[in-house]
Amino acid sequence: MITDTQIERWLREDLGMNDVNNKISGSTTGQVVVKESGTIAGVDVATAVFExxxxxxxxxxxxxxxxxxxxxxxxxxxxISALLRAERVALNLLGHASGIATKTSKAVCRAREHNPDITIAATRKTTPGLREIEKHAVVAGGGDTHRLNLSHMVMVKENHISEMGLEHAVEHFQERTSFTTKIEVETETYEEALIAADTSADIILLDNFSPNEIERVVEDTDPSVILEASGGITVETVDEYANTGVDVISMGSLTHSVNSLDVSFYTGDIPAEL
Known part of the structure; x- marks a missing residue:
């Protein structure tokens, strides 16, 4: 849910101290136009800025x-002055969100050619202040949000394991969470993944595993345990990981390394050649 406070902050950031660019009288009609194919996202956000x-x-x-x-x-x-003031903020948010949705859609389509049941998920590698928009864009592209924030799931990471040991760390968090909260364990080796699978953890994250290593874990763990692959996976390599039989592929690049979709704002006629 985008608030007026957020919009005002975005607009003030763009306005600066003295904007003389947009001091034009009168009213007009304008159109936001796509200049390349893709999957659109952020329409409601852009609308909210104009409104x-x-x-x-x-x-x-x-x-x-x-x-x-x-x-x-x-x-x-x-x-006119209001539309021109809103233009850049609205286009930046729309283009950024649409770039994420487009990249997510490409990853989902490529992965599901090899595994129709695979889930492509985002990570917490989002832009501070824009997580809601970016996660929504992932969903628009057919992906999964993963956890939205730290309260949504317990992630037992390498630092937890280093301090407490894997099994003790899982027990520690199991005693302190609601029965509705899932626990995921980040593992870095085949042996560690098997140990994690024997705990009460719900999800095992296979971090920086090769496709061959993932296949081995898939073969040797109970199918009831959700297996997630992550670490440097791209749109170009996602099919190799989808072929392993893993349940989830999470990709930080969906949000932290994305090109905005090219969109423009025109008052009057739209140019014949965009």
């Missing part, structure tokens, strides 16, 4: 829709 400055907005697509070059995302009507 915050009293523009009337008509949405032509929804988050998760596949768009092509020249497609109109939203049409806005309002005071």
């Amino acid at each position: 915050y400055l009293d523009a009337d907005v008509t949405q032509h697509v929804s988050d998760g829709d596949v768009v092509d070059e020249g497609d109109v995302v939203v049409t806005v009507e309002g005071v």
Whole structure:
């Protein structure tokens, strides 16, 4: 849920001390247009930015829709100075979210060609202040949010294991969490993964395992334990990991290494050649 406070902060950051660029009188109609194909996300966020400055907005697509070059995302009507003030903030958020959705969709499609049941998930490697938008964009692209914050799940990581030992660490958190809270253990070797699978953990994270190593763990663990692969996996290599039989592939690159989708704002006629 995007708040007015967030929008005001974004707009103030862009406005600076004295904006003379947008001091134009009168009203107009403008359109946000896609300049390359992809999966759209952030439509409601862009709409909220324009509406915050009293523009009337008509949405032509929804988050998760596949768009092509020249497609109109939203049409806005309002005071020229207000539309121009909202333009860059709205486009930045829309383009960024759509870039994430597009990359996620590519990863999901490629992985499911090899494993129709695979889940492609994001991580907590998000931009501070934009996590909600970025995680929503992952969902728009067909992915899974993974945990939204630290309270959603316990992750027993290498530092926990170093301090307490794997089995003791799982027991420690099991005693302190609700029955509704899942526990995931991050492992770095085949042997460690098997030890974790014998605890009460719900999910085993295979961190930086090769596809061959993952296949070995899949063969030697109970199918009831969820296995997640992570660590440097890209859209180009995701199919190799999907073939292993792992349940989940989490990819930090979905949010931390993404190109924004190219979108522009036009008042008047849209150029024939974008």
